[in-house]
Amino acid sequence: MxxxxxxxxxxxxxxxxxxxxxxxxxxxxxxxxxxxxLGPGNRSHNLSLGHGYAENLLAERFARGEIDENEYTARLDVLRRGPRR
CATH class of the missing domain: 1.20.5 (Single alpha-helices involved in coiled-coils or other helix-helix interfaces)
Incomplete structure (x- = not known):
């Protein structure tokens, strides 16, 4: 039971x-x-892009006025040349 x-x-x-x-x-x-x-705040995929990400970051700094045109072009040239050996 x-x-x-x-x-x-x-x-x-x-x-x-x-x-x-x-x-x-x-x-x-x-x-x-x-x-x-899936949100817009996900930037981890940008870190693997290499110099493209660095160039975008440099362009943002130039647009905000943190660096002048001479510094921008000099750093952009270094980025595009690659690391010195």
Whole structure:
């Protein structure tokens, strides 16, 4: 004869709470990871572009007025020549 009258008991509520937290934590983690991977703030792909990324960064500094035209052209020439050996 079963004496389970619909009551889960103490351990049933504990396991239900733990599984609830784990499930929603996983759902939130997936949403956050997708948002970070697909969002406009992801610049990690630019780091692998090499001198193209450096040239863009240099052009941004020139556009903001951080460097003058002479410094811009000199640094751009160095970037395009490559490293000295």
């Amino acid at each position: 079963m004496y389970w009258d619909g009551n889960m008991g103490g351990w049933g509520y504990v396991l239900m709470t733990i599984s609830f937290v784990l499930f929603w934590g996983a759902v939130i983690a997936v949403v956050v990871l997708l948002a970070r991977a």
